[in-house]
Amino acid sequence: MSARNLLVELFVEELPPKALKKLGETFAAVLAENLVTQGLVDANTLKDTRATVTHFASPRRLGAHVANVLACAADKPVSTKLMPVNVGLDAAGNATPALLKRLAALGADESAVNRLRRAADGKNEVLFHDSIAPGTLLADGLQRALEAALEKLPIPKVMTYPDPSGEGWETVNFVRPAHGLIALHGAEVVPVSVLGLEAGRETQGHRFEARVSPVSITNADCYAPQMADEGAVIASFAERRVEIARQLQAAAAPLGLKPIEDDALLDEVTALVERPNVLVGMFEEAFLEVPQECLILTMKANQKYFPLLDTAGKLTNQFLIVSNISPDDASSVIQGNERVVRPRLADAKFFFDQDRKKKLADRVPGLAKVVYHNKLGSQGERSNKVELIAVGIAAMLGIEKLESSVSNAAKLAKADLLTDMVGEFPELQGSMGRYYAQHDGLSDDIAFAIEDHYKPRFAGDELPRSDVGVCVALADKLETLVGLFGIGEKPTGDKDPFALRRHALGVIRMLIERDLPLNLDALLFVAAGIRGFSEDVAGQVETFMFERLSGMLREQGYSAQEVDAVVGLKPQRLGEIPKRLAAVRAFAGLPEAPALAAANKRVGNILKKAEGGVGAVADSAHFVEAAEKALFAALGEIGPRADAAFAAGDYTASLQALAALKIPVDAFFDGVMVNADDPALKANRLALLNQLHRTMNRVADLSRLAA
Missing domain, CATH: 3.30.70 (Alpha-Beta Plaits)
Known part of the structure; x- marks a missing residue:
């Protein structure tokens, strides 16, 4: 072979x-x-x-x-299960008609009966036919x-x-x-x-x-x-891609420029040519008056060109063409591409000039005619609700002095959807709103908030630059989440047509990375109320967001146990979560941690099974055993220290203070019967465990760390 x-x-x-x-x-x-x-x-x-x-x-x-x-x-041995021995062979050991028929179906004759293999199969002895299947x-x-x-x-x-x-x-x-x-x-x-x-x-x-x-x-x-x-073709996609990237850099270097980085564009161009030849083209500098985002997008989307940037990242009037031919004189190819790109850039300039003739504020009434969702009304209605939520967030943050800017930014955030430029290039929504706001003489706070309210658009994208932008971005995403959950448009499986997972992660990132003093439940309560939905909808969104948060943290390298311990408590100040995770990781490294985690799990199970209400604090007058007295005393000494550290935001110190509880906790479970016959004694011991449980689980649910 x-x-x-x-x-x-x-x-x-x-x-x-x-x-x-x-x-x-x-x-x-x-x-x-x-x-x-x-x-x-x-x-x-x-x-x-x-x-x-x-x-x-x-x-x-x-x-x-x-x-x-x-x-x-290679040939393969094949073993075919036929039937039980008592079905295939009669009392004299001869083949039954059923066996002969089965062998015939396999292409074997009666002579094969003597070569059949017997083997146990459960309680029965079964006949097997062994053969060799020729290789394919x-x-x-x-x-x-x-x-x-x-x-x-x-x-x-x-x-x-x-x-x-x-x-x-x-x-x-x-x-x-x-x-x-x-x-x-x-x-x-x-x-x-x-x-x-x-x-x-x-x-x-x-x-x-x-x-x-x-x-x-x-x-x-x-x-x-x-x-x-012979064929003048680089057949390998990967090799052709590398060659295009090399030629792009080689063509840009002598000019002191760099091509724009865009992996998707590089993949698409690699799929358009068989023998790449990179050439340099140029357009009139007058077009650079148009925002560079517009020019870059029209060159990439319509012509598959690579715009060239200077060292400061500013667009120049030169671009790179990836041609599929390599003539001795490429001037005709270059001139042809320059002729083709010119009308595209002229269109962009025309749209930009026309759009600036009408102020953003004058476009806002037109949003009432744009349908957002047939169950949620128009973009105008939605903008009004986003504005109310954004102003509410500003009040929560204590930045009332920016309330007017937040209100204006939220009111104008969607106005650029009605411009010619965004109509042609929807990818520019937000960015064009910023340019038109600046042209209208609005402050940078408002202009940048209009652009930033879509951020973060994707994983790793930057966050809004200012407090005004954060308020509007949070409001926009919260309104989207609450509104669509409220009408039953939830993500299912891998389907998420409204990108609600992305919106949830955007809210999470802003709350954590900006360490905002905002409670998630309060934000959702405000958004749901303004949208006219019940607290139940807010609760559904909260659960959804904590699920997204858990996934995000695992992707960042935290273990499932660490994430479950912290997120399981649903802390409403998401900005505290990184510190809590760090505290849990430090606690898990202590020698006392495994025993305390196991004890905490045991305490939780006991309290879950307790019938009736459980007291919050034990009464020392009802203690009988030395071990329960010792645990109560230890809690009285260690609890305040742990609570003080927790209140100060030192979660690591709060958890590490609990290490001293190991000895009294172990002694308690070794020497004390919680479910005593005396109801008063049992109730007091349950109250002691309840007190212990609260003290141990302020930072995280330590039972999740138990093996």
Whole structure:
């Protein structure tokens, strides 16, 4: 069984660029995994997929190179369970008709009866038929693997086109019409067919610059170098991406500039070219009067150019073009791209000039005509509620002097949705509001709050820059959460059409990272009240937010036990949570921690099972045992110290003070019967445990640390 490298390439018309990277990765991965399943590739050799599987993806091809593929898989022993012995054999030991029929179905005759194996199967003795299944031939296995790979491709939209084989009126369904198929095992063509195509060794190179047409691939290992040399194509998506990034830096460096960093744009451009050639273009400096966000977005979104920034991060009037051709004189290509980008920039300038003719404040009444949600009213109604919530938050923060700015910023925050620029580029909402507010002569507090009220937009995004921005951003996100929860639009599974998880994390980040003196329940109560929803809705949102908080903290490296111990208490001042987590981690390192955590868990279980009410404080006059007296005395000494540290915000000291309770707690459980026969004695001991439980669980629920 000879092992040689395998190459498969599907040659197609231009594939959707935003999906190409995923299409290439999936095609190669599923193909290789299917070959492993069939025994044609050793699973152990596939552990480091980077060494054994290479995926190729260009605008006109999907391919895979898999190392060490067998021409035929090894034979496999097969054991087939037939039936109980007493069913398959009669009293004389001869085969019954039922057994003969079963053997015939397996392709065995009566002579196989003597070779059947007996083995215990539960309480019965069962007959097994052992045989050897011949290994899968590569042609058969690759056929199945190819069909599986095509079936599992994440195709955005399927096309229907005539069968390339030209037989009858058959049609083929695929992402784009396919025109060629290569399947090489070493230098030999593997006879497989898909999408009406028979496998061969020929493909097409670059549309205009291929040195040879068609390109005949000598063997599986020659594919990439032959495509680069004869076909003028860098077939590997990863290599092409690296080459584009290198050329972008090389073109920008002599100018003292740097290309804008955008991984999504780099991926998309990599999917648009087969042989990249980076060129420098230029536009009139007059366009730089337009906010650079507008120019950058129109160049990236519409033309796939890489704008160039100076060392201060300011946009220049130069940009980089990733061309798919490399003529000796590139001036025509550059001039053509400059002609194309000019109308785009002119449109942006026109929108900007037109928008500034009308003040943001004059656009606010128009929000009443914009539907936000059919159950929640218009954007105008929503803006009014966001304004009320934002002003309420400002009052909670004690910044009444900024109340007017907060009110104005909230009122104007959505006004730019009615501008031509945001209508053309929705991604600029907020940013354009800031520019138009500054043009209207509004203060920077208001202008930046309009831009920042969408922040943080994504994980790692910066927070609003000012208190005014924080108030409006919190109000906007809280109103969204409460409003949509109130009408039952909650996230389910992986579906979150209104990005409520992102809104929740935005609120959490602002409360924690700005260490705001705000209680989460109070914020939600205000937002729910202004939206006209009950406290139950506020409670649902609170639960949802603590779930998001737990997930976020685990992603930051805290253990599940640490997170559960702190978040389980639902502390309403989220800004305290990092200090609480640090205190729990320090406490967990103490030698007394495991015993105290276990004791705390035991106390909690006892209190849960207690019937009737449990007293808050024990009465020392009712103590009988020395151990309960000692525990009461220890609580009297240690409790105030722990409480004082807690009140001062020193959570680490508060928890560490509890270490001294280990000895009296252990002695109590060793020598005291809590559930005494005397009801008064039992009630007093339960009150003592209740007192202990409160003292131990102010910072965190220490029972969550118990193993």
